[in-house]
Amino acid sequence: MTISDYIALLGGVALFLFGMAFMGENLKKVAGSKLELVLYRLSNTPLRGILLGTGVTAVIQSSSATSVMVVGFVNSGMMKVRQAIGVIMGAILGTSVTGWIVALSTLGGGGNWLSLLSTSTLTGVIAVIGILLRMTGKKRTTIHVGDILLGFAVLMFGMNAMSAAVAPLKESEAFIHALTAFSNPLLGILVGIVFTSVLQSASAAVGILQALAVTGAVTFGVALPIVMGIAVGAAVPVLLSALGAGVAGRRTAFTYLLIDVLGVIIWSILFYGANAIFHFSFLSVVMTAVSIALMNTVFRLATVAVLTPLIAPMERLVCLLIPDRLRQTEDEEDMDRLEERFLQHPALAVEQSRLVTNSMAERAQQNLLEAISLRTTWSERAFDQVEELESLIDRYEDKLGTYLMKITMRSISTEQSEEVSKFLHTISDFERISDHALNIAEAAQEIHQKDLHFSGDAARELNIMETAVTEILGLAVGSFVSGDLQTAARVEPLEEIIDDLCDQLKMHHVERLKRGECTLSQGFVFNDLLTNYERVADHCSNVAVALIELNADSFDTHEYLHDVRQRRDAAFTRYYEEYQAKYAL
Numbered sequence: 001m002t003i004s005d006y007i008a009l010l011g012g013v014a015l016f017l018f019g020m021a022f023m024g025e026n027l028k029k030v031a032g033s034k035l036e037l038v039l040y041r042l043s044n045t046p047l048r049g050i051l052l053g054t055g056v057t058a059v060i061q062s063s064s065a066t067s068v069m070v071v072g073f074v075n076s077g078m079m080k081v082r083q084a085i086g087v088i089m090g091a092i093l094g095t096s097v098t099g100w101i102v103a104l105s106t107l108g109g110g111g112n113w114l115s116l117l118s119t120s121t122l123t124g125v126i127a128v129i130g131i132l133l134r135m136t137g138k139k140r141t142t143i144h145v146g147d148i149l150l151g152f153a154v155l156m157f158g159m160n161a162m163s164a165a166v167a168p169l170k171e172s173e174a175f176i177h178a179l180t181a182f183s184n185p186l187l188g189i190l191v192g193i194v195f196t197s198v199l200q201s202a203s204a205a206v207g208i209l210q211a212l213a214v215t216g217a218v219t220f221g222v223a224l225p226i227v228m229g230i231a232v233g234a235a236v237p238v239l240l241s242a243l244g245a246g247v248a249g250r251r252t253a254f255t256y257l258l259i260d261v262l263g264v265i266i267w268s269i270l271f272y273g274a275n276a277i278f279h280f281s282f283l284s285v286v287m288t289a290v291s292i293a294l295m296n297t298v299f300r301l302a303t304v305a306v307l308t309p310l311i312a313p314m315e316r317l318v319c320l321l322i323p324d325r326l327r328q329t330e331d332e333e334d335m336d337r338l339e340e341r342f343l344q345h346p347a348l349a350v351e352q353s354r355l356v357t358n359s360m361a362e363r364a365q366q367n368l369l370e371a372i373s374l375r376t377t378w379s380e381r382a383f384d385q386v387e388e389l390e391s392l393i394d395r396y397e398d399k400l401g402t403y404l405m406k407i408t409m410r411s412i413s414t415e416q417s418e419e420v421s422k423f424l425h426t427i428s429d430f431e432r433i434s435d436h437a438l439n440i441a442e443a444a445q446e447i448h449q450k451d452l453h454f455s456g457d458a459a460r461e462l463n464i465m466e467t468a469v470t471e472i473l474g475l476a477v478g479s480f481v482s483g484d485l486q487t488a489a490r491v492e493p494l495e496e497i498i499d500d501l502c503d504q505l506k507m508h509h510v511e512r513l514k515r516g517e518c519t520l521s522q523g524f525v526f527n528d529l530l531t532n533y534e535r536v537a538d539h540c541s542n543v544a545v546a547l548i549e550l551n552a553d554s555f556d557t558h559e560y561l562h563d564v565r566q567r568r569d570a571a572f573t574r575y576y577e578e579y580q581a582k583y584a585l
Contacts, residue, residue: 009165015158017204023151024062026144046086046311053090063095063234067256068241072341075249084252085311089304096300098203099293102159102210127153162211183221185272192229202234206296210289221283227296231260251318263303338403346412350419353404357423358481360396363389364430365477371437372466374444386441393434397427418550425546429539436532443528455517461505468498468583469533476540480547491544493575497583498537502530504585
């Protein structure tokens with residue numbers, strides 16, 4: 001081979017890899033943004049997991065990508081290791097689909113109409129259709145289909161370029177001698193492992209082996225150990241992805257390697273043991289792109305078929321090899337949901353953000369209720385819990401805010417963008433509600449330390465206010481978690497009632513001061529409590545407005561509140577009068 005042949009070979013490899021990645025990415029877009037969600041929701045049995053893993057991998061054209069996704073599922077608690085093993089087996093099988101796509105490059109044309117089936121003609125037709133769809137398509141799906149066809153055309157062109165570049169090697173005795181050395185099983189497996197580890201793609205490694213088949217020097221005996229090595233080498237990117245994962249994530253990644261290693265060991269012993277006895281004559285059969293694709297599929301299918309009944313023992317083995325660390329708290333498990341791996345799959349990232357934001361909202365509600373109870377039932381331990389929970393919610397806001405901003409930098413759908421906006425608008429309100437919970441707890445601490453006692457009227461009025469605040473918080477958090485717009489519409493009328501209550505309670509307090517029924521010390525704490533309760537109601541209003549306005553594809557809090565208060569439609573009036581009667585002093 002000349003220098004130009006080497007350059008052509010590298011160019012062919014580059015085009016092949018780019019075409020495969022581009023085609024897979026657009027196949028995933030056409031399949032829908034919720035492909036990943038379907039994967040983890042429907043993989044609850046081994047057989048279903050294998051089928052789904054095979055299907056998803058065939059779509060995205062990468063077993064590593066599917067397996068890395070599954071590592072993220074397990075690491076975030078969305079999936080158990082046993083479920084993941086089935087999906088990984090499916091991914092290992094599904095990656096062989098690319099070999100059959102590559103095998104299309106061997107289609108040749110004869111005379112007459114058969115020439116239309118030649119690789120060059122087929123690639124050209126597909127490329128023309130692809131570019132027309134991309135340039136004239138109005139819908140996203142049409143454009144993505146055009147991109148799929150273009151990716152396929154680039155892949156085929158790259159394959160042809162590789163085949164043409166290595167064609168002169170059929171005359172090279174040194175090359176043929178080197179390939180013959182790979183018929184040694186251990187050497188062939190090692191070469192396959194190293195080659196795939198460098199390329200980071202089993203599909204690409206098989207494709208290049210198919211390209212070398214045009215030299216006529218790749219025999220069955222040479223191809224089999226290399227294909228086995230390629231299977232093991234494909235585990236490298238999955239293992240690398242699990243370096244920062246938890247115990248469950250590392251176990252899942254190791255499972256990929258375990259399955260392939262067991263497959264290689266089992267079939268090497270059986271095949272080469274039988275060969276030592278029967279001396280198979282077909283080892284010298286020259287392989288083609290099609291026969292290599294068939295070998296790859298059969299090897300992977302046989303491995304999955306043999307190991308499927310052993311999923312439970314494999315799970316126990318990886319648990320033994322990678323022992324548990326100290327058990328995570330529920331809050332740490334929550335934070336683990338915000339997996340960096342999911343940023344490549346926005347549907348998953350948004351779904352996990354929703355679950356964590358819901359958890360943050362519920363903890364903010366829990367903290368406020370705990371703080372309110374301290375006014376009448378003081379406990380040092382409960383006060384410490386309020387402080388700890390407030391600190392935790394601060395961490396929620398910090399991690400969620402950072403993660404949500406990373407999602408916005410990805411290519412996401414309009415619906416996903418609206419969801420992310422809702423979370424970004426509301427996490428600060430939940431954090432502020434928790435801040436006010438701490439303020440209320442500190443006011444309760446002052447009441448306890450100074451042994452303050454409110455008058456009967458003041459205590460009764462505070463009870464009414466606290467009941468109203470508890471209800472508005474329940475409405476805001478409940479509507480946010482469930483997405484219930486009808487419940488969210490109840491928040492603003494109750495917020496107005498709470499504002500009115502605050503004004504009335506402050507006036508009543510001034511009157512009690514004049515009559516000498518309350519002291520200034522009591523007054524300061526009383527006003528602090530009212531201010532915090534009013535602020536909590538304001539933040540509840542913000543949450544409800546975000547929910548309603550973003551559902552209407554707009555977000556202007558002031559304009560919405562102004563319109564609501566000006567219009568006072570039948571629903572608003574009905575809710576307002578209901579709460580007015582309920583919380584009358």
